[in-house]
Amino acid sequence: FNGARYDNRVVSSLAILFILIGLLGLLAPKHQTKMLNIVAYFSIAIILFLNIANIVYYGIYGNVFDENLLEFLHEDTLTILKMSGEYPIFSGFSLFVILSVLISFIYFKLQNALFKPKNIHQTTKPLKTFILFVLFSLTQMFYINAQLSFVGASLDLSIEPAKDPFLMKITPGAFRNLYLLTRNYRQSHNLKFSDFAKETPLEVAKNYFHLKENPSNNLYELLSQTSHNDSLQTIQHVFYIVSESLSSWHFDKKFDSIGLTSALQDLVKKEHAY
Structure with missing residues (x-):
């Protein structure tokens, strides 16, 4: 009914x-x-x-x-x-x-x-x-x-x-x-900063961090920056966090172009994954 x-x-x-x-x-x-x-x-x-x-x-x-x-x-x-x-x-x-x-x-x-x-x-x-x-x-x-x-x-x-x-x-x-x-x-594809706060990003940052004066740097320029890893260290381990159940096709060799399925199989065989 x-x-x-x-x-x-x-x-x-x-x-x-x-x-x-x-x-x-x-x-x-x-x-x-x-x-x-x-x-x-x-x-x-x-x-x-x-x-x-x-x-x-x-x-x-x-x-x-x-x-x-x-x-x-x-x-x-x-x-x-x-x-x-x-x-x-x-x-x-x-x-x-x-x-x-x-x-x-x-x-x-x-x-x-x-x-x-x-x-x-x-x-x-x-x-x-x-x-x-x-x-x-x-x-x-x-x-x-x-x-x-x-x-x-x-x-x-x-x-x-x-x-x-x-x-x-x-x-x-x-x-x-x-x-x-x-x-x-x-x-979700039409979100604007004004949907979360009435103040400007500068005012929000100032109030959140309890700053007495305005930051010397331009906040918009800081937000537009990207980070670069200049370290000589190389990545040796990548950890995958699986948060849902896996079907059999997740372990199919056809999808192993990046070594993901074989790595998952290795985890299961060594009883490190459930």
Whole structure:
């Protein structure tokens, strides 16, 4: 039920899009049905794809769509194929194709059975149209705002989270998870110093280090400096800190161009890694 309340907003948005396309189709009556079918098939496909992908993603990373998705999208094809052998990526995609075809077929049959005009000269009744419009508007307002009001309610505050970790993560839905990921990604790439402090960098540095006078050096020039190692010492050891579980492809010789996988294998053999 809680998941349905989140999903209602997605359903409402797609329903409004469906109505708008239908109204535009009045300008080209011969293509109206085709236009609406395309919107319906697109809605079915995008809903199924994102939700199945979200579940498969949870099985891989133990979380819904998050920052790891950006790294996954930049993986090469060989890596993804390797992962599909260990995780249900291929089976999830197959399920998406089967359900898309099945649900689209059911939609097509229902559309022909319910909305096929019985009379070519059928007229539209203004009162009936007005009542349907009012009911549709009230329904969409309830779906979008989660209450019969012009002000939206926060579902995150009103809904009690499920105790099961999977249900707690998956309940808000893939669309919301993807929206939050996109929003956070855009915010992280548009950060400015003023987002963290109202003062200038010079004033912040002065207050933080309790300086009585302004620093003699130009802070902006100091921040632009890069360090160079002029020492004659050479690097003899490189330590890798692995903070997540490793798949078998991490140890594949094909990925050993920099000696990383062989070093990891050596750590495991000497029982220095777990």
